[in-house]
Amino acid sequence: MQSTDQRTETTAKRSGAARRPPPSLAPLVDDARAGCPRAFEEIYRLLAGHVASYLRWHRASDPDGLTNDVFAQVHRKLPTFEGDDQGFRSWLFTIAHHRMIDDRRRANRQPPVQDDIGVDESAGCGDVEEDAFAVMACDHVRDLVAVLSPDQRDVVLLRVVADLSVEEVARLLGKGEGAVKALQHRALSALRRHLDTHPALR
Amino acid sequence: MTSLDLSTRDVDDIIDGASVHGRTDLAGVVELTSFMRASREVEPAPPMRADLVRLIGVEPPPAN
Numbered sequence: 079m080q081s082t083d084q085r086t087e088t089t090a091k092r093s094g095a096a097r098r099p100p101p102s103l104a105p106l107v108d109d110a111r112a113g114c115p116r117a118f119e120e121i122y123r124l125l126a127g128h129v130a131s132y133l134r135w136h137r138a139s140d141p142d143g144l145t146n147d148v149f150a151q152v153h154r155k156l157p158t159f160e161g162d163d164q165g166f167r168s169w170l171f172t173i174a175h176h177r178m179i180d181d182r183r184r185a186n187r188q189p190p191v192q193d194d195i196g197v198d199e200s201a202g203c204g205d206v207e208e209d210a211f212a213v214m215a216c217d218h219v220r221d222l223v224a225v226l227s228p229d230q231r232d233v234v235l236l237r238v239v240a241d242l243s244v245e246e247v248a249r250l251l252g253k254g255e256g257a258v259k260a261l262q263h264r265a266l267s268a269l270r271r272h273l274d275t276h277p278a279l280r
Numbered sequence: 281m282t283s284l285d286l287s288t289r290d291v292d293d294i295i296d297g298a299s300v301h302g303r304t305d306l307a308g309v310v311e312l313t314s315f316m317r318a319s320r321e322v323e324p325a326p327p328m329r330a331d332l333v334r335l336i337g338v339e340p341p342p343a344n
Contacts, residue, residue: 118338123325127321128320128321130326134323146331149332150331222312238297238313238316239317259288259291262295266291269312273308273312
C-alpha cells in the first residue's frame with residue numbers, strides 16, 4: 079500500500095504544481111473586466127478548482143454549486159475590482175469565504191441530514207487505484223482539520239489551501255495579524271499533538 | 281525549547297509545506313500541509329452551470 083508520502087508525491091506530480099509557475103492573472107482580469115467572456119472562462123479554469131477545494135475542506139454542502147455562485151458574484155463585481163494577481167486571489171477567496179459562511183448558516187437552520195462522507199468523485203482524475211488513494215487521503219486530511227476550532231480551521235485553510243498571506247487573512251477575517259499568527263500557531267500545535275496521540279492516522 | 285514549541289520560522293515552513301530542519305517530530309504536520317497544497321491543484325474546476333455560462337456570455341460547448 080502506498081504511504082501518505084507517496085500519495086502526496088503522486089498528487090503533486092499529477093498536478094504539475096511543483097513544476098509550473100502560475101500564469102499571470104492580470105491580463106485576464108483586465109480582459110474580463112472589459113467584457114471578454116473567454117478571459118473570464120480562463121480565470122474560472124485556472125482558479126475554480128482551488129475555490130472548490132477550499133469549500134470542500136470546509137465541508138460545504140455543495141462545493142461545486144457554491145463555486146459557481148462565487149464566480150457569478152465575481153463576474154458581477156469585477157468592474158469594481160482593483161489590484162494585482164495576489165490581490166485578485168485574495169478578493170476571490172474573500173467572496174468564497176463569505177459564501178461558505180452563508181452556506182454554513184443556512185445548513186444550521188435546516189434539519190440535520192446524513193453527512194455524505196462517501197467516495198468523493200471529484201478527487202481523482204485518472205488511474206483508478208491512484209484515485210482511490212487520493213479519496214482516502216483527502217478524507218484522512220479532512221478528518222484531521224476537523225479537530226481544529228472554527229477560527230483555527232479558517233486560518234489554516236486560508237493560509238494553506240487559499241494560499242493567502244497573514245496580512246490578507248487578517249483583513250479577510252477582521253482580525254489583527256498577531257491574532258492570525260497566534261491562531262495558526264495553536265492550530266499547527268494542535269494538529270501535531272493530535273498526530274502524536276493518534277499515530278494510526280499517519 | 282520543548283518539542284512542542286514552534287518558532288515563527290517553523291510555522292512559516294509548515295504552512296508552506298516545507299520540512300523544518302532538525303524537527304523530525306513535525307514531519308507529520310508538514311506532510312499534512314504539503315498534501316493540502318498539492319490536493320488543491322488536482323481539484324478539477326467544477327462544470328459551469330447554465331446560469332453562469334449565460335451570465336458570462338460564453339458559447340456553451342457543442343452537444344455530442
